[in-house]
Amino acid sequence: MRRNLFPLLCCLLAAGCATSPAPGRGPLGAPASLPAISFPADALVTQRAVLTALGRQYPLNGYLALSAAGGRRLIVTGTVGAVLADVLVKPDGTVFVMRSSKQFRPKWIQRYIAGDLMCIFGGTPDAACPMQRLSENHFMIKRRWYKLDLQIVETKPGPQPAEMFDETHK
Amino acid sequence: MKTIARKRSALAILAGRISLTPIASPARTFSWVWQPLSLTPCFSWVWQRRQTRNRFNGLPHTVETVETVPARLDPCSTQLKQGVNERGSDLRPWVFEVFGLAALLAALTTAALAADPPLQQVTDPRAILQDLQHKMSSLGSVCLDFTQERNLKLFTEPLRSEGVMLIERPDQIRWETTAPYQSILLGNHKSVAQFERTDGEWKKLKLGFPQMLRRVMEQMAKMHQGQLDALTSDYTISVTTGSVAGGDARAQGRNDSLDAIVARNKNAAGLYGDARSCDERTQRRVDAHHLSPGTARGEVPARHVRSSQTFGHRRG
Numbered sequence: 305m306r307r308n309l310f311p312l313l314c315c316l317l318a319a320g321c322a323t324s325p326a327p328g329r330g331p332l333g334a335p336a337s338l339p340a341i342s343f344p345a346d347a348l349v350t351q352r353a354v355l356t357a358l359g360r361q362y363p364l365n366g367y368l369a370l371s372a373a374g375g376r377r378l379i380v381t382g383t384v385g386a387v388l389a390d391v392l393v394k395p396d397g398t399v400f401v402m403r404s405s406k407q408f409r410p411k412w413i414q415r416y417i418a419g420d421l422m423c424i425f426g427g428t429p430d431a432a433c434p435m436q437r438l439s440e441n442h443f444m445i446k447r448r449w450y451k452l453d454l455q456i457v458e459t460k461p462g463p464q465p466a467e468m469f470d471e472t473h474k
Numbered sequence: 475m476k477t478i479a480r481k482r483s484a485l486a487i488l489a490g491r492i493s494l495t496p497i498a499s500p501a502r503t504f505s506w507v508w509q510p511l512s513l514t515p516c517f518s519w520v521w522q523r524r525q526t527r528n529r530f531n532g533l534p535h536t537v538e539t540v541e542t543v544p545a546r547l548d549p550c551s552t553q554l555k556q557g558v559n560e561r562g563s564d565l566r567p568w569v570f571e572v573f574g575l576a577a578l579l580a581a582l583t584t585a586a587l588a589a590d591p592p593l594q595q596v597t598d599p600r601a602i603l604q605d606l607q608h609k610m611s612s613l614g615s616v617c618l619d620f621t622q623e624r625n626l627k628l629f630t631e632p633l634r635s636e637g638v639m640l641i642e643r644p645d646q647i648r649w650e651t652t653a654p655y656q657s658i659l660l661g662n663h664k665s666v667a668q669f670e671r672t673d674g675e676w677k678k679l680k681l682g683f684p685q686m687l688r689r690v691m692e693q694m695a696k697m698h699q700g701q702l703d704a705l706t707s708d709y710t711i712s713v714t715t716g717s718v719a720g721g722d723a724r725a726q727g728r729n730d731s732l733d734a735i736v737a738r739n740k741n742a743a744g745l746y747g748d749a750r751s752c753d754e755r756t757q758r759r760v761d762a763h764h765l766s767p768g769t770a771r772g773e774v775p776a777r778h779v780r781s782s783q784t785f786g787h788r789r790g
Contacts, residue, residue, distance in 0.1 A: 348629070352655035354670055360682030363657065363670060367626075367633060377628070383659075383668075383687075385624050385633075442673060455672065457654040468628050 341437070343425065343459065345372035350458035357450040362407075364388070366454070368425060375469035378421050380408070389413045392471055393421060400471040420445050420452060599713035603702045610700030615642040645695035661691035 343349060351366035362382070369377040374395030380388045390403035391413050399418040401410045408417065423433040424443050436444045441456040467473040596602060617640045623632035637651040649659040656671035666687040668679045681687065696704050702711060 350633075350654055352657075352670075354672075354679060356680075357682075359680060361679040362682045363668065363679065365633075365655075367629070369628075379626065379628070381624075385622075387626075439673060453672065455655070465628065465630060 341424070343370055344461040346370060346461065346463040348460045348462070348464060349425070349456055350460075351454055352457050353452055353454040355450055355452055368421070369464040369468045370425070371464060371469050373469070376421060376425060377402075377464075377468045378417065379403075380417065382407075389417050391418050391421065392469065393418055394469070394471070397422075402471070416447070416450075424454065593714050596713040596715055599711065602713050602715065603711065607700030607702060610698065613643075613698070615640065616698060617641075641694065641698045643699065645691065647691050647694050659687070661687060663688075663692060663695065666691060 347370045349366075349368040349370065351368065353364045353366060355362045355364055365381045365385075367379045367381070369375075376393040377391070378393075379390045382388050386405070387403055388405045389408040390401070392400040392402055394400070399414050401413045401418075404410045404413055419433075420435075423435045423445060434446050436446070438444055443452075443454045443456075445452040445454070617638070619638055620636065622635045622637075624634075625632050635651050635655075636653045637649065639650070640646075640648040645661075645663045647659075647661045649661075651657045658669040658676075660667045660669075666681060668681055668687075669676045670679060671677075693705065696702075705711070
């Protein structure tokens with residue numbers, strides 16, 4: 305006897321979609337016990353990250369300048385200090401690629417680095433942000449092409465130079 | 475220390491402590507560190523299994539089927555996204571050499587120059603370099619603390635990191651960054667490995683550019699052995715002697731992609747004469763980290779500094 309399993313399948317799918325987030329996890333995949341992500345309005349945030357792409361891992365350093373006005377300037381360097389990417393995100397969300405490299409092309413910077421920057425440091429990450437907060441200063445971003453394991457290693461409060469947030473000043 | 479104050483890449487050793495200050499135009503200097511990433515490695519590499527005959531009907535045909543093959547270390551030209559993210563494997567490892575060159579030439583300078591007259595530019599440094607090579611041949615190992623300062627004009631303060639570097643004949647190198655993050659780079663002539671400390675655990679990375687790192691390691695080993703002749707094709711080496719600090723050696727990349735200034739030592743004993751304290755520091759550090767990169771999980775404490783435990787690693 306042949307049965308039509310389509311209604312049952314629909315019910316199962318609907319139930320799966322309605323499943324609540326995993327217990328113990330807050331928004332953005334952060335453990336519920338962790339405090340909300342917050343940074344000083346003006347600060348220089350130093351990060352250490354490991355980018356995994358195509359089975360290879362690339363250690364990176366990130367230096368993020370935050371302004372009280374909402375500007376964000378991120379400079380990514382490689383193992384020995386080479387500047388691989390430099391991106392400015394204006395308070396209105398406009399992205400300016402200030403410097404690119406062979407390793408990080410302008411489109412990648414605009415699409416992924418700026419996206420990940422706003423994902424973690426944007427204050428209001430959208431639902432599509434694939435970020436998981438592993439600990440207070442440890443973040444994981446998983447996208448189709450790569451995985452970014454990022455730790456905030458140092459935060460220095462204080463105003464940053466105004467030209468950092470001026471796209472005309474390179 | 476006027477040398478340190480220069481805007482160019484600078485490395486100075488003061489009583490065994492190194493301060494390294496790269497460079498006015500870092501982007502140009504370091505713009506080719508990596509092997510390029512490829513999002514579609516060899517995806518349309520269709521010539522691996524050419525079939526000129528239809529396997530079902532036996533009729534000849536010229537149509538190739540697309541198949542995916544494993545990624546290669548070197549990016550190959552692809553038909554998909556051609557020109558977007560593919561580049562040849564033009565590895566130009568000069569950029570890595572700045573650190574090794576700086577540290578090692580500092581060591582060389584320290585070992586050879588102990589005089590105290592005012593600074594004088596040496597027009598023909600070959601004799602001094604040969605003397606350095608001769609004296610370096612008696613050194614089995616070097617251990618030094620370093621402080622790396624990177625000046626980016628956008629930042630008001632230099633970006634600083636600290637660590638320890640150990641070099642042992644013939645080519646064992648351990649470059650350990652201790653602040654603001656913890657990372658260890660190990661290498662010899664065969665392989666390079668890097669470890670990152672995350673959430674209290676050491677993790678070995680699958681490095682994406684081991685060839686270039688290996689090249690750096692080779693250069694550092696050569697410098698440690700005093701084989702400066704092997705470096706003159708890549709660097710212009712100049713020597714200044716007679717300072718209070720003992721001397722000054724500068725190496726500048728011939729392709730204008732590298733500038734490294736290395737120098738002066740106020741206290742040679744700080745680098746070499748106090749090797750025991752360096753050993754002790756390293757011993758404590760190694761023990762504190764319980765690091766043995768030669769093991770899979772890296773949780774076995776090292777017993778002997780400068781043994782294979784300290785430098786050992788698996789092929790990276």
